[in-house]
Amino acid sequence: MRYVLRRLGFFALTLWAALTLNFFLPRFMPGNPLQALRARTHGKVSPEALQQMLTSYGFKPHQNVVSQYFAYLGNMFTGHWGVSIGATLGQPVRQIIGQALPWTLGLVGVATVLAFLLGSLIGVLAGWRRGGALDSVLPPIFVVTSALPYFWVGLLLILVFSVWTHGWLPSDFNYDTSLQPGLSPGFVGSVLQHAVLPGATILITAIGAWILTMRNNMLTTLAEDYVRMARAKGLPDRRIMFDYAARNAMLPNLAGFAMSLGFVITGSILVEYVFNYPGLGYELYNAVQNTDYPLMQALFMLFTVAVLLALLICEFAIAVLDPRSRARA
Amino acid sequence: MTALLVDTSGAPPVETVARRRGGFLGAVRRSRKAQVGLAMLFVFCVFAVVPQLFTSVRHPNDLAFAPRLPPSGAHWLGTTALGQDIWAQLVYGTRESLVIALVAGAFATLLSVVVGVSAAYLRGVGDEVLSMIINIFLVIPTFPLIIILATYAGKGTLPVVLIVLIVTGWSYGANQLRAQTLSLRNRDFLEAAKIRGERRSYVIFAEVLPTMTSLILATFLGAALYSVLTAAGLQFIGLGDPNSISWGTMLYWAQNQQALQTGTPLWSIAPGLCVALLGASFALINYAFDEISNPALRPVRGRRRRRARG
Amino acid sequence: MLEVRGLSVEYATDGAPVVAVDGVDLDVAAGEFVGVVGESGCGKSTLLFAIARLLSPPAAITAGSIVFKGHNLVTMTEKQLNALRWRDCSVVMQSAMNALNPITTIGAQFRDVAHAHMDWSPDEVAERSAEVLRLVGIDPIHLKSYPHQLSGGMRQRAMIAMALLFTPDLVIMDEPTSALDVVAQRSLMVQIKQLQRQLGFAVVFVTHDMSLVSHFSDQLLVMYAGLIVEVGPTRTVFDSPAHPYSRGLLEAFPSIRGVRRPLTGIPGSPPDLARPPSGCRFHPRCPVAMPECATTEPPLYSVGRAQARCLLHAPERAPLSEVRS
Numbered sequence: 028m029r030y031v032l033r034r035l036g037f038f039a040l041t042l043w044a045a046l047t048l049n050f051f052l053p054r055f056m057p058g059n060p061l062q063a064l065r066a067r068t069h070g071k072v073s074p075e076a077l078q079q080m081l082t083s084y085g086f087k088p089h090q091n092v093v094s095q096y097f098a099y100l101g102n103m104f105t106g107h108w109g110v111s112i113g114a115t116l117g118q119p120v121r122q123i124i125g126q127a128l129p130w131t132l133g134l135v136g137v138a139t140v141l142a143f144l145l146g147s148l149i150g151v152l153a154g155w156r157r158g159g160a161l162d163s164v165l166p167p168i169f170v171v172t173s174a175l176p177y178f179w180v181g182l183l184l185i186l187v188f189s190v191w192t193h194g195w196l197p198s199d200f201n202y203d204t205s206l207q208p209g210l211s212p213g214f215v216g217s218v219l220q221h222a223v224l225p226g227a228t229i230l231i232t233a234i235g236a237w238i239l240t241m242r243n244n245m246l247t248t249l250a251e252d253y254v255r256m257a258r259a260k261g262l263p264d265r266r267i268m269f270d271y272a273a274r275n276a277m278l279p280n281l282a283g284f285a286m287s288l289g290f291v292i293t294g295s296i297l298v299e300y301v302f303n304y305p306g307l308g309y310e311l312y313n314a315v316q317n318t319d320y321p322l323m324q325a326l327f328m329l330f331t332v333a334v335l336l337a338l339l340i341c342e343f344a345i346a347v348l349d350p351r352s353r354a355r356a
Numbered sequence: 357m358t359a360l361l362v363d364t365s366g367a368p369p370v371e372t373v374a375r376r377r378g379g380f381l382g383a384v385r386r387s388r389k390a391q392v393g394l395a396m397l398f399v400f401c402v403f404a405v406v407p408q409l410f411t412s413v414r415h416p417n418d419l420a421f422a423p424r425l426p427p428s429g430a431h432w433l434g435t436t437a438l439g440q441d442i443w444a445q446l447v448y449g450t451r452e453s454l455v456i457a458l459v460a461g462a463f464a465t466l467l468s469v470v471v472g473v474s475a476a477y478l479r480g481v482g483d484e485v486l487s488m489i490i491n492i493f494l495v496i497p498t499f500p501l502i503i504i505l506a507t508y509a510g511k512g513t514l515p516v517v518l519i520v521l522i523v524t525g526w527s528y529g530a531n532q533l534r535a536q537t538l539s540l541r542n543r544d545f546l547e548a549a550k551i552r553g554e555r556r557s558y559v560i561f562a563e564v565l566p567t568m569t570s571l572i573l574a575t576f577l578g579a580a581l582y583s584v585l586t587a588a589g590l591q592f593i594g595l596g597d598p599n600s601i602s603w604g605t606m607l608y609w610a611q612n613q614q615a616l617q618t619g620t621p622l623w624s625i626a627p628g629l630c631v632a633l634l635g636a637s638f639a640l641i642n643y644a645f646d647e648i649s650n651p652a653l654r655p656v657r658g659r660r661r662r663r664a665r666g
Numbered sequence: 667m668l669e670v671r672g673l674s675v676e677y678a679t680d681g682a683p684v685v686a687v688d689g690v691d692l693d694v695a696a697g698e699f700v701g702v703v704g705e706s707g708c709g710k711s712t713l714l715f716a717i718a719r720l721l722s723p724p725a726a727i728t729a730g731s732i733v734f735k736g737h738n739l740v741t742m743t744e745k746q747l748n749a750l751r752w753r754d755c756s757v758v759m760q761s762a763m764n765a766l767n768p769i770t771t772i773g774a775q776f777r778d779v780a781h782a783h784m785d786w787s788p789d790e791v792a793e794r795s796a797e798v799l800r801l802v803g804i805d806p807i808h809l810k811s812y813p814h815q816l817s818g819g820m821r822q823r824a825m826i827a828m829a830l831l832f833t834p835d836l837v838i839m840d841e842p843t844s845a846l847d848v849v850a851q852r853s854l855m856v857q858i859k860q861l862q863r864q865l866g867f868a869v870v871f872v873t874h875d876m877s878l879v880s881h882f883s884d885q886l887l888v889m890y891a892g893l894i895v896e897v898g899p900t901r902t903v904f905d906s907p908a909h910p911y912s913r914g915l916l917e918a919f920p921s922i923r924g925v926r927r928p929l930t931g932i933p934g935s936p937p938d939l940a941r942p943p944s945g946c947r948f949h950p951r952c953p954v955a956m957p958e959c960a961t962t963e964p965p966l967y968s969v970g971r972a973q974a975r976c977l978l979h980a981p982e983r984a985p986l987s988e989v990r991s
Contacts, residue, residue, distance in 0.1 A: 041492045048496075049504075068797055137718040157723070167389060167640070171632075174639035176585050178592055178607070179628030186616050186625065243646070252764035261751025264744075270778070271767055286494065286528075293499035297589050301611075312593055315503050323504055330497040338495065349769050350812045 034342060038335045049324050050099050105330055109321035111314075120325045123310060130201050131306030135295040138226045139183040142233035143284055149234075150241025151273045157246060166239060173235030181228040181301040188224060196222040197221050199303045225302040229294060240283060244276035250273070278349050284339035289332045370483050393640030400634055403450040408618065413444035417601055433622045436606075437613040442623055445606055446630060451601035452514070453634060456587045460521040467526035468575055472533030473560060487534065493527035502586065506595040513597050517590060521583045528582075529575035536571050537613030540564060574642055581638040588631045603627035667868060668694035668717070668836060673730035675709070675716045678723070686712040689730070694885075696835065699862060699869045701883035701900065703876045703915070707936050709892040711871045714840050716840075716982045717870070719747055720755050730932060732991060734751040735835065753783055756829035758839040762821035766813040772824055773809030798827040819850040826858065836868045843878065855882055877919045880904045888912045891937050891947040898972020909973035910952045946977065952979065 108120035153165055189198040202208070202217040248254065249272055257267045265298065296308030303309065307326060314322040346352050403410060413420070419439040427434045433442035475486035505520050540546065549559045565572070590596055591604025594612075598605060610616075610624040667963070676683040686709045694700050705712045715721050717732055719739050732739040735754060739747065748801035767775055776795040780786055796806035800956035802823040808839040813821055822842055829837050839858075843851040859882045862869055873879050880886060888896040888911065898910040907913040914932040934951035937943050943950050949959035959977055967979040 036582050037488070038489065040488065041495050044492045045496050048501075061364055077781045143462060146459055166643075170389065170639050172634045174581060174585075174635040175632045176588055176628060176635065179625075182616060182624050186621050190616050190621070217392070223854060239643075252759055252761065253767045255720055255722075256757065256759060256765045257713075257767070259718060259757040260782065261748040262746070262754075262778060266782070270770070274769060275767070289495075289497045289499070293496045293586070293589065296499055296503070297592070299592055310501060311503065314777065315593075315595070327497075327500050327504060330500050331595045335497055351768055351814055 034339070038339065042328075042331060042335060046100060046103055046328060047096075049327050050096055065282065103325075108325040111319050111322050120321050123322060124307065124325060124329065126341050127305055127307045127310045130304065131295060131299070131308065134222055134225055134304060134306060135229060135291065135298070135308075139233060139291050140231050143237050145230075146234040146237025146282060147241045147277065150238040151245055151268065151276070153238065154245025154249065154276070155244040155268050155272065157249070169235035171235075172231060172234075173239065176297075177228060177232050178297040178301050180232050181225065181298055184224050184228055185301070196224050198224060201304050201306075220232045221304075225298050225304050228298050228301075232294065233291070236287070237280070240280055241276060244279055245272055248276040254300055274348065278345055281341050281345050281348075285334075285338040288337045292330050292334070295338075302349035360370040373574065387644040389640045389647070390644035393637040393644065396633055396637035397641070400450055400454055400507075400630075400637070402452040403447050405449065407447045411441070411444040412446045413441045416440060416444040416448045417599070422620070427515060427622065433626055434620060436609065436623050437615065437618065437620055438470070438609070442606075442626055445601060446603070446626055449602045449606060449627065450630070452600060453584055453587070453604070453631065456514075456518065456521070457580040457584045457634065457638070460518050460525065460583035460587070461576050463518075463522045463580040464525040464583070465523065465529060465572065465576040468529030468533055469565075471526070472530035473528070473537050473564065476534045476537030477556070477560060477564075490527050490530045494525070494531060499586070499589070502590060503593075503595060506590060514600070517587055517596060520590075521586060525579050525582045525586070529579060533568065533571060533575065536568055537564060540567065570645060574645055577638045577642040577645075581635050584631060584635050584638070588628075601628050607631075667691070667696045667735060669731075669732050670717060670734040671733075673713070673716060673732060674728045675712050675721065675725055676728045677725050679940070682940060685942075686725070686892055686939060687716060690889075690892075690894055692717075692887065692894075694836065694868050694870060697862070697866050697868055698885060699859070699883045700885045700887065700888045701876075701879035702870065702872045702889060703874060703879060705874060705936050706891035707939070708889045709939075710889045711840055713889070714838055714870065714872050718755065718838050720757070720891070722848075743870075745791065748782075750781055750831075751783075752834065753832045753839065754834050755834070755836040756834045758825050758829045758837060758842045760841040762825045763813060763818070763845075763846045766821065768813055769963075771810055771812055772816075773826075776809065776828055776831060779828070783832065794831065798830050799824065801861065802827045819846055819854065821849065822846060822850075822854060823857070826854075828867065830861065833865050834867055836870070839869060839871045839966060841873050842871075844873070844874075851878060855879075858882070876904075876915050891942055892939060893947060893975060894966065895948065895975045897966070897970060898969075901968060902972045906919070906970075908969040908972055908979060909948075909976045910954055910978075911948050914953075946975070948976075 050161065106121060108124070111118045111120055111123055139265055185198040188196040197203075197220060199221075201221050202214065203221070206214050206217055208214060225247075253275075254267060254271055257271045262271075292308070295306065298304065299306045299308035300312050307329065310322065311326045313319070408414070415438060421431065421435045421437055421439045421441060425431055425435040425438050425440040431441050431443065433446065435441055436445075471486055471490060475483045475490065478486070502520050502524055505523075506516060546559060546563055549563050554563075587596070588604040588607065591602060592607045592611065594608050596602070596604050596608065598608060603625070606627040607624060610620070610627070613620075613623075615621060615623040670690060673687055673690045673692075674685065675687040688709075690713055690745045692700070693893070694714075697895050702710045702713065707869055712721070712725065715725075716727055717739075719732075719742075721727065730740065734750070735964050737746075737750075739750075742750075773792075773795060776798075777791050780791045780794070785887060792809070795809055799806045799808065804820055804823055804827065808816060808820070808824070813824075816824065822845070826837075826842070843854050843860075846854065855878065858869065861867075871879055872881065876886075876888075878899050880903075886896075886898065886900040887894055888903070888909065892913050896903055896907065896912045898908075903912060904916070907916055911932070914930070916934070917930050920929060934950055937947060937950070943960075945961045946952070946955075946959040946964050949955045950961065962977060964977045964980065966973040966975050967981065969979045
């Protein structure tokens with residue numbers, strides 16, 4: 028129990044640190060949101076209206092920093108994320124995020140989890156049949172694929188499957204914009220079609236690392252005495268592979284999975300950029316291009332929360348799978 | 357990019373490497389992966405140091421040629437939509453990418469070593485505080501942070517990019533080094549040094565660090581890989597210096613000019629490939645080191661592997 | 667019951683293969699307690715795992731036969747072997763902490779081997795598991811425990827209980843007491859011996875501790891550098907060792923009674939099995955080595971009720987009744 032509390036405390040601390048960082052950074056860096064805003068809106072909006080927009084987000088330059096800070100923290104937690112001051116001027120940030128979130132979850136989330144599961148499975152098999160075809164050919168290949176930049180793979184896929192095939196697989200957006208959103212087969216089909224290339228990009232680049240770590244963990248685990256003991260007991264191969272070896276080899280991988288979410292987010296931003304896929308990463312890019320501070324800060328907080336949540340889930344999973352971790356706690 | 361996660365987390369720390377026929381270096385020389393990785397790295401280094409040997413163009417960013425030329429004898433990879441020789445840009449661009457990789461990698465590693473080893477060595481409150489810091493940096497999603505930092509700093513000149521990379525890239529290595537140092541802390545040879553009356557700094561520098569060279573090297577390679585890929589990503593989405601000569605900038609302009617769709621795909625693909633290859637070379641070398649230090653992972657050479665089935 | 671002839675095991679390396687076990691013969695009768703002793707690296711564990719057919723690459727059996735209850739294990743397929751495993755022959759390993767799956771309960775580990783071989787109902791499994799635990803003196807409530815929750819001695823005994831689940835005819839033990847303190851060692855040995863008498867299984871017991879095993883074994887084998895250098899009834903080998911190496915091993919242990927004498931160890935260190943010494947493998951360290959020991963590889967000669975691989979006992983020589991140090 029104390030362990031759980033400690034972890035929660037750590038997460039809270041990290042979140043707080045991220046938010047604080049987020050709060051103070053713009054105040055220490057060159058650039059003034061008010062000026063940027065005025066420049067962008069070409070004077071069409073009155074300074075008072077501009078000021079009002081900024082204050083609703085927390086930029087109250089005349090108030091002292093401390094109360095600004097606490098107001099900011101309060102706003103972040105209650106979902107008052109202000110309005111966008113970027114290209115989508117005036118639109119509530121919450122709405123923008125609400126629209127983009129499902130697409131990112133669907134594309135990036137699904138592809139990443141799939142890469143993890145599939146990669147782990149292949150890794151288990153590769154490690155089990157040590158020295159077999161799977162094991163000698165694949166590792167070098169995957170070492171290379173896991174070092175490939177996300178965006179380059181995306182570009183390559185676009186070139187081969189979209190440009191050279193004259194648009195067989197679409198390379199832009201998340202669905203055909205001429206279609207009406209809904210659950211019609213046409214729409215769903217369009218969504219899936221548009222998700223193929225970006226999803227494949229993520230899958231290809233991410234799967235390599237999982238295969239390799241799982242394989243390495245398997246090999247180390249297979250050298251353990253309890254695997255030999257399982258063989259001595261005459262247990263069927265499949266049982267040994269999964270119950271004894273894979274379950275043990277999986278544990279460090281789960282921990283790594285949580286750590287990897289930072290990279291997943293990186294990848295998602297780049298992939299969404301390359302494919303113009305309107306998810307959270309794409310929104311972040313737009314926010315940056317347009318110095319849309321409210322949107323940027325809300326997104327940053329969201330990303331941090333996502334990573335922390337995933338960490339929490341993974342730690343919970345490890346606690347369930349590994350009784351020793353419960354004892355250590 | 358996920359290559360950074362490939363590490364033998366299940367491996368026992370600090371295994372004495374098999375001293376067999378040439379020892380560690382011999383093993384490195386024999387490993388095919390290391391050979392390929394080192395060869396690629398070497399090629400890039402040569403490009404970076406003497407680019408003028410590989411192309412006649414002296415100012416690759418000048419709009420000196422006809423735009424959108426296909427590959428030919430005069431222009432090996434053709435020209436960009438703006439009239440620049442792609443091959444020349446590629447060759448000269450090597451320097452910046454390599455500099456980023458090595459400098460950011462080195463400083464990030466230095467930071468990792470200092471913080472990681474100190475945290476493990478200090479124990480107590482010092483350790484708690486430092487690990488808290490390490491963990492916070494570890495968890496905060498770096499790319500958004502980098503983007504935000506780069507934006508606030510007014511778009512990325514090289515020093516900004518380097519600093520941002522170092523600040524975000526040190527935590528992973530620090531965590532590993534701390535774990536390693538903790539496991540070493542109680543080893544007998546350290547106790548012996550303490551009993552001999554050696555100063556703490558001596559113990560750290562002359563006893564602890566040498567045993568961790570392989571991990572420090574791995575950390576460096578990982579940091580270099582991270583820097584190359586992240587810098588390229590940053591420049592690609594336009595947060596770098598658009599006037600610099602680098603692979604990332606090439607990618608940015610290529611994307612800007614819709615290179616893929618307008619018939620100059622090499623403009624996009626070639627620099628991306630170089631980033632990929634440089635990254636792959638670090639990853640391969642790193643992986644080879646993993647195999648060497650953990651015998652369980654070594655490839656089983658296909659001798660007559662009778663499974664003793666008679 | 668167990669007849670090993672000419673067993674050889676090699677480890678493939680980047681260079682020449684290392685012969686860890688070189689043409690070993692071994693006989694185990696039903697209910698017999700056989701001890702195999704030797705230094706680290708002499709090949710005794712490899713021999714054990716070879717017999718149990720548990721070797722994995724780069725180790726492999728390269729010659730010989732292992733005839734267990736009439737079947738040659740070397741030529742059997744994995745499927746055939748699995749039928750034998752645990753029911754007729756089980757294994758106890760050195761460290762229970764490493765040999766038991768750390769993430770499942772003891773009971774679950776008993777269950778999975780039961781399911782692999784028998785058609786017992788869950789109740790039957792539970793009952794039998796509790797029964798064997800009681801046999802070794804552990805409260806059956808620990809079926810629900812995880813390995814790390816038990817003490818070292820308890821874990822070891824739980825492993826032995828698991829090995830006895832099907833009352834096999836042969837139990838192979840690889841230094842099961844090495845991880846324990848001296849007191850626990852002895853009590854475990856006593857328990858093993860008692861169980862053996864009670865249930866009638868044979869034991870092949872590998873250890874480096876000659877004095878420990880010699881109190882309990884019927885037959886004693888001494889291994890050195892992959893070869894058997896002495897074999898015979900325990901009392902014979904222990905009281906009058908015929909091979910200089912066995913003698914050296916025994917003289918390394920002080921006697922608690924009797925005259926105090928200075929301890930002599932065996933100088934030098936075990937040979938590199940990739941390049942074993944010529945002739946008799948022990949000759950570089952042997953206190954009574956003769957010139958021909960460097961060139962002739964001695965076979966096992968009969969010495970009374972035992973056998974020893976030493977040229978001192980070659981029939982052509984004048985018979986010696988004991989080795990003089």
